[in-house]
Amino acid sequence: MTYRAWSEKWESVRPGWRALSKWNDRAEAKMRFRGVQPFSLGGYAFDHAAVGEVPDARGGRQPVEVLLWQLTQKGRGADAGGEVKSAGVTLTFPYPLPLLGVYPDNPLWPPRVRDFSSSAGFQLFEGDAGAAAGPRFAGTTVVAADAPTVAALVTPEVLGLPQLSGRHWRLDGRTAVAWSKGHQSPETLAEAVTDLCALVAGVPQELLDTAAESARAGGGGGAGEAP
Numbered sequence: 001m002t003y004r005a006w007s008e009k010w011e012s013v014r015p016g017w018r019a020l021s022k023w024n025d026r027a028e029a030k031m032r033f034r035g036v037q038p039f040s041l042g043g044y045a046f047d048h049a050a051v052g053e054v055p056d057a058r059g060g061r062q063p064v065e066v067l068l069w070q071l072t073q074k075g076r077g078a079d080a081g082g083e084v085k086s087a088g089v090t091l092t093f094p095y096p097l098p099l100l101g102v103y104p105d106n107p108l109w110p111p112r113v114r115d116f117s118s119s120a121g122f123q124l125f126e127g128d129a130g131a132a133a134g135p136r137f138a139g140t141t142v143v144a145a146d147a148p149t150v151a152a153l154v155t156p157e158v159l160g161l162p163q164l165s166g167r168h169w170r171l172d173g174r175t176a177v178a179w180s181k182g183h184q185s186p187e188t189l190a191e192a193v194t195d196l197c198a199l200v201a202g203v204p205q206e207l208l209d210t211a212a213e214s215a216r217a218g219g220g221g222g223a224g225e226a227p
Contacts, residue, residue, distance in 0.1 A: 010050045013068065013186040017052030025049075029067060036115045038086050038168065038179045041073035041108075050186055054193060057201035062094035064197065068189040084108060088167070088179025089192045091200075096211040098203060099145040100153055101170040102129065108181065109168050111141045118173040118215065125150065133159050145214075152204050161199065163192035173215065176200065 010019040020026045027045035034040075048070040053063035067090040072083050099118055103111045113124050124145060130138030132154040140159070144150045159165065169178035176196050 007048065010048045010068070010186050013050050013190050014052055017050050017066065017068075020046070020049040020051060029069070030071070033090070033177075036117070037109045037112060037170075038088065038177075039071070039073075041084050043071055043073040046071050047183075048186070054197060056094065057197040060094055064094070065092040066193055067091075068186050068193070070183050084181070085183050086179050086181055087184040087189060088177060089189050089196065091176045091193065091196055093174045093176065093200065095208060096174055096215040097171040097176060097200065098149045098153070098207040098211045099124070099143075099172060100149050101143040101168075101172075102154075102159065102164075103141040103143070103168055104166060105139045105141075106168070106181065109179075111143050113143065115170065116143070116172045118211075129154055129159060136160075146210075148204075148210075149207060152207060153199070153202075158199055158202070161195040163188070163195040164199065167192070169196070171200075 007019070007021075011021075020029060023045055026047075026049045029049055029051070030039060030043070030046050046069045050068045052066045054066055056062060056064055069090070070085075070087045072085050074082055074084065096118070099116055101111065101116065103109065111126060116124070124143055125147065126141060126143050127150075128138060129140040129142045130136075132142070132150050133156050136156065137159050142150060142154050144154070164178060167178045167180045169176070176199075178192050178196055
């Protein structure tokens with residue numbers, strides 16, 4: 001497929017969504033996430049990106065902001081050409097989310113507490129997902145703020161969502177991000193948006209209340225939000 005044909009796919013992912021066709025716009029979108037995985041291996045701008053909105057699956061009046069992206073970076077563990085290619089989605093919700101990260105075994109993106117800007121004041125839990133969700137998920141590392149978050153969200157039903165299974169993903173402040181190695185079509189990434197929204201729709205209200213209290217106490221707004 002030619003570059004032009006691939007670019008056109010990003011123009012028509014969903015009605016009302018739009019591609020960021022200008023380099024400066026793609027660079028500005030990436031700068032919101034500087035320093036955190038998977039954006040910390042370099043690169044000035046997304047190769048391709050599209051933005052839009054979806055309704056809040058929890059029934060809230062404010063929409064959820066959507067960013068689909070494709071990225072090429074340099075870094076350790078890169079392919080033979082010295083490049084790390086990735087693709088993913090970033091959603092910004094109108095309320096704080098419980099702190100949680102899921103990391104399949106991959107040396108490119110190991111678990112890192114510093115990726116969680118809302119972790120101030122937390123002693124983060126880190127463990128193997130297999131202990132909570134069963135042997136199918138052994139080898140996947142989970143980082144979370146507390147045991148109730150693990151109990152509610154590190155389950156076979158959540159980890160087995162079609163477009164989250166095998167991906168790295170993180171909830172932090174008002175931001176949810178999911179990504180994996182390699183470039184993928186924007187249509188596939190849009191399906192990951194659906195799965196992330198389904199995940200958040202199933203978060204127990206008491207965990208959202210705790211996240212909101214932590215945010216009010218100065219826990220941070222989440223990677224990707226303006227300071």
